[in-house]
Amino acid sequence: MIEYKRYTLSNGLRVLLHHDPSTSMAAVNVLYDVGSKDEDPHLTGFAHLFEHLMFGGSIHVSSYDEPLQRIGAQNNAFTSTDITNYYITLPKDNLETALWLESDRMLSLAFTENSLEVQRKVVIEEFKQRYLNQPYGDVWLLLRPLVYQVHPYQWATIGKEISHIEQAEMSQVKAFFNKHYNPSNAILSIAGGIDMDQTIAWVEKWFGGIAAGEKYHRQLPEEPAQLAERQLTVYRDVPQDAIYVAYRMPGKYTPEYYLADLISDLLSRGNSSRFEQALREPNSPFTSLEAYVTGEIEYGLFMIQAKLSEGTQPQDAMEALYRMLNQVAEKECEERELQKLKNKLGFLYEYNRTSVLNKAMGLAQGELHQTANLINEEFSRYEQISPSAMKAYAHQLFQASNRSVLYYLKNKQS
Amino acid sequence: MITPDRINGPLTHQIGSIQWTQPQVRSLANDAMVYCLGGLDVDVVKIELIFPAGTKYHKNLSVGSFTQQLLKEGTVRQDSSTFNDAIDYYGAFVSVETDRDYLTISVFCRTAFVHPVMALVHEMIMEPRFDADLLEIKKRNSIQNLLTNRKKVAFQSRVGLIGAVLGEQHYYGRISDTSDMQQVERADLVAFHAAHYFKSPPRVIVAGKITPDVNRSIEEFVGSLPVTSAYSFQKLATQTTAGIHRRPLEGAIQQSIRLGKLTIGPSHADATALDVAITALGGYFGSRLMDNLRERNGFTYGVHMSIDQFQEGAMISMHTELGKEYCDDALREIDLEFEKFLSEGISEDELQTVKNYLCGSLVKEADGSIAQSELLRFRLLNGLPDNAHEQVTHKIQHLSVAEVNAVAQKYLQRDSFVTVIAG
Numbered sequence: 001m002i003e004y005k006r007y008t009l010s011n012g013l014r015v016l017l018h019h020d021p022s023t024s025m026a027a028v029n030v031l032y033d034v035g036s037k038d039e040d041p042h043l044t045g046f047a048h049l050f051e052h053l054m055f056g057g058s059i060h061v062s063s064y065d066e067p068l069q070r071i072g073a074q075n076n077a078f079t080s081t082d083i084t085n086y087y088i089t090l091p092k093d094n095l096e097t098a099l100w101l102e103s104d105r106m107l108s109l110a111f112t113e114n115s116l117e118v119q120r121k122v123v124i125e126e127f128k129q130r131y132l133n134q135p136y137g138d139v140w141l142l143l144r145p146l147v148y149q150v151h152p153y154q155w156a157t158i159g160k161e162i163s164h165i166e167q168a169e170m171s172q173v174k175a176f177f178n179k180h181y182n183p184s185n186a187i188l189s190i191a192g193g194i195d196m197d198q199t200i201a202w203v204e205k206w207f208g209g210i211a212a213g214e215k216y217h218r219q220l221p222e223e224p225a226q227l228a229e230r231q232l233t234v235y236r237d238v239p240q241d242a243i244y245v246a247y248r249m250p251g252k253y254t255p256e257y258y259l260a261d262l263i264s265d266l267l268s269r270g271n272s273s274r275f276e277q278a279l280r281e282p283n284s285p286f287t288s289l290e291a292y293v294t295g296e297i298e299y300g301l302f303m304i305q306a307k308l309s310e311g312t313q314p315q316d317a318m319e320a321l322y323r324m325l326n327q328v329a330e331k332e333c334e335e336r337e338l339q340k341l342k343n344k345l346g347f348l349y350e351y352n353r354t355s356v357l358n359k360a361m362g363l364a365q366g367e368l369h370q371t372a373n374l375i376n377e378e379f380s381r382y383e384q385i386s387p388s389a390m391k392a393y394a395h396q397l398f399q400a401s402n403r404s405v406l407y408y409l410k411n412k413q414s
Numbered sequence: 415m416i417t418p419d420r421i422n423g424p425l426t427h428q429i430g431s432i433q434w435t436q437p438q439v440r441s442l443a444n445d446a447m448v449y450c451l452g453g454l455d456v457d458v459v460k461i462e463l464i465f466p467a468g469t470k471y472h473k474n475l476s477v478g479s480f481t482q483q484l485l486k487e488g489t490v491r492q493d494s495s496t497f498n499d500a501i502d503y504y505g506a507f508v509s510v511e512t513d514r515d516y517l518t519i520s521v522f523c524r525t526a527f528v529h530p531v532m533a534l535v536h537e538m539i540m541e542p543r544f545d546a547d548l549l550e551i552k553k554r555n556s557i558q559n560l561l562t563n564r565k566k567v568a569f570q571s572r573v574g575l576i577g578a579v580l581g582e583q584h585y586y587g588r589i590s591d592t593s594d595m596q597q598v599e600r601a602d603l604v605a606f607h608a609a610h611y612f613k614s615p616p617r618v619i620v621a622g623k624i625t626p627d628v629n630r631s632i633e634e635f636v637g638s639l640p641v642t643s644a645y646s647f648q649k650l651a652t653q654t655t656a657g658i659h660r661r662p663l664e665g666a667i668q669q670s671i672r673l674g675k676l677t678i679g680p681s682h683a684d685a686t687a688l689d690v691a692i693t694a695l696g697g698y699f700g701s702r703l704m705d706n707l708r709e710r711n712g713f714t715y716g717v718h719m720s721i722d723q724f725q726e727g728a729m730i731s732m733h734t735e736l737g738k739e740y741c742d743d744a745l746r747e748i749d750l751e752f753e754k755f756l757s758e759g760i761s762e763d764e765l766q767t768v769k770n771y772l773c774g775s776l777v778k779e780a781d782g783s784i785a786q787s788e789l790l791r792f793r794l795l796n797g798l799p800d801n802a803h804e805q806v807t808h809k810i811q812h813l814s815v816a817e818v819n820a821v822a823q824k825y826l827q828r829d830s831f832v833t834v835i836a837g
Contacts, residue, residue, distance in 0.1 A: 069771045133837075343505030346505055350524065
């Protein structure tokens with residue numbers, strides 16, 4: 001059980017504190033309820049570019065990183081389709097410095113032209129390094145628009161194309177900040193060897209005076225139901241054919257999410273899982289095969305990615321794959337197999353408690369959805385799942401009309 | 415409400431001293447040394463067994479690598495599926511990893527299941543099945559992975575760098591090619607396992623929650639591992655080929671630049687000062703190279719400099735990936751930063767920041783017994799005393815500008831580095 005206290009400041013900032021007496025570290029996590037789904041379709045990649053600009057100095061402090069390095073802190077951030085998340089770990093005695101820096105950049109950024117120009121170039125290099133200059137790197141750039149026709153999940157966090165990042169202007173940066181980087185749109189969580197009373201006093205001191213700003217009300221287009229299988233075939237300079245199958249499913253924290261997550265574990269977690277054992281069959285059509293759920297908030301995807309062994313025809317590989325999925329949909333797994341999956345998850349939940357940063361992030365993510373207490377409740381949602389519920393959901397999930405398939409094939413000459 | 419001083423920020427405090435847990439050390443019936451770091455209140459234990467059975471002990475590096483890959487694939491008594499199902503059923507994670515020097519088996523589990531899990535680990539070490547069909551599958555998959563990696567500029571520059579700095583024929587300087595993989599047969603695995611897994615007892619690091627059951631399981635299943643006669647190993651001398659090495663890769667839109675050179679190990683008197691100098695030049699987000707290449711010029715997503723440690727040596731390396739159009743400018747800026755670092759030296763202020771950054775990192779790396787077990791592993795494998803990390807902290811805090819500058823002059827001359835450009 002992870003004990004925590006919850007506060008809401010008068011400006012709407014939600015605050016979660018967790019005391020862990022076993023550590024001399026503290027983790028500070030600031031989650032902003034803004035992701036690439038909140039972007040203008042003509043200016044994609046902006047939430048992530050903005051994340052870079054959050055390190056370019058704030059209204060009163062010219063360097064964000066330098067004061068943190070001086071107190072032995074480490075920090076980073078990530079942007080997803082749903083959220084932008086900033087975090088710091090540091091020796092607990094200097095916790096207040098972290099609150100100073102986080103509050104100042106929530107108050108206002110410095111908005112220097114130079115920072116925009118440099119970070120624009122850095123993000124373009126990140127785009128190339130991670131998506132364009134890697135074998136199979138552009139998979140998500142292809143798959144997202146295949147699955148989503150109207151919802152903003154149709155573009156990746158990095159953006160649809162480099163030109164969008166090239167075109168970003170300072171006026172848009174400021175507007176984005178004013179719209180999304182408000183206390184009412186953020187969750188601050190702090191975990192570690194902290195003094196709870198002192199910490200909330202500091203939070204009030206540094207964050208309490210920030211104006212609430214205008215509350216952003218999200219209105220995203222609804223993705224229509226998918227009625228038929230979609231396919232896309234591309235040829236690239238890669239050594240091996242690959243196939244990516246995406247089944248649409250509900251978002252994170254829904255009952256279906258937990259069912260789908262356990263189905264993906266059944267197929268793919270641990271060496272004794274069904275996919276791993278299939279990879280060990282002589283003449284397996286696959287050299288790698290994995291399943292996972294993506295876990296976005298609005299809608300999710302049940303993903304399967306496969307690399308095919310030399311000489312295997314994609315159609316034959318697909319048939320072998322669908323046979324395995326049908327088994328899950330048509331025959332209940334044994335109680336023991338399901339218990340095995342729950343035991344593995346139980347260990348992971350226990351192990352995660354050894355990290356203050358994991359705890360701080362977990363509290364904030366639960367709070368964003370509904371309640372920070374999800375961090376304590378989630379495991380029981382898995383524990384309640386039965387073999388018959390898994391089978392029934394697999395039957396619904398693995399319909400041909402519910403999937404999009406990307407055939408990522410090697411050029412004939414390579 | 416108190417009005418905060420946003421210009422100056424709050425008062426800061428000296429980074430507090432680390433609470434080091436001293437390992438409890440004992441030996442088992444077969445002379446295996448066990449190092450225990452207890453005190454975790456979460457019900458998790460980590461048991462690490464370190465064998466001197468890395469891939470360098472065979473002229474074909476793939477032999478050790480496939481022996482490791484096949485180790486977890488079933489035993490004489492149970493096939494891969496049954497064996498792995500048993501481990502997974504206990505919710506345990508057992509990983510088998512190898513590098514050039516060591517084979518490491520790591521077990522993570524709830525303390526209630528430690529006895530049956532360690533029984534399985536014992537069976538795996540003593541009676542691996544080494545299934546010939548599975549070996550063929552692993553060979554095929556490894557070859558495919560290698561072909562994919564060859565399309566990556568970072569992989570190409572890494573291969574180029576270790577070859578140039580350590581020697582293309584050296585066990586630290588080469589990687590397996592497809593024919594090495596192709597040649598491996600089941601008999602090679604059986605022979606490698608027999609020759610190297612039992613030549614000396616493993617070192618055992620236990621961290622987390624240590625219950626009587628944990629100790630009993632280690633006595634029973636690690637203390638009973640046999641130890642055969644010692645094995646003589648012919649060390650090779652490394653051989654550096656200086657200069658600039660280019661590895662073109664068709665179709666690449668970015669290039670990967672790496673610099674590297676041989677250097678001193680962690681027990682050398684200059685090691686701490688060198689660590690500080692490398693951190694200042696390229697080892698953290700506020701470093702000179704990061705500031706120049708990323709934060710001022712926007713040439714790259716990142717640049718990093720660090721020391722790679724081997725049992726028989728160490729290598730300084732720097733790495734960055736950037737657009738082809740920036741490559742020449744970036745190389746010039748890298749040269750300038752080295753030159754400036756050596757001619758002007760580190761400043762008091764910069765040194766203080768690096769010291770605090772490094773001490774803060776160490777606080778994080780020492781947070782809890784599982785984290786401390788990683789540091790303990792580093793000390794054990796490098797023959798450092800129990801208090802080595804305390805000494806390092808003390809030494810970092812007392813280093814002078816002059817000491818860091820002297821070490822930089824000695825070890826960080828730009829022309830002493832090999833340069834590799836891939837892409």
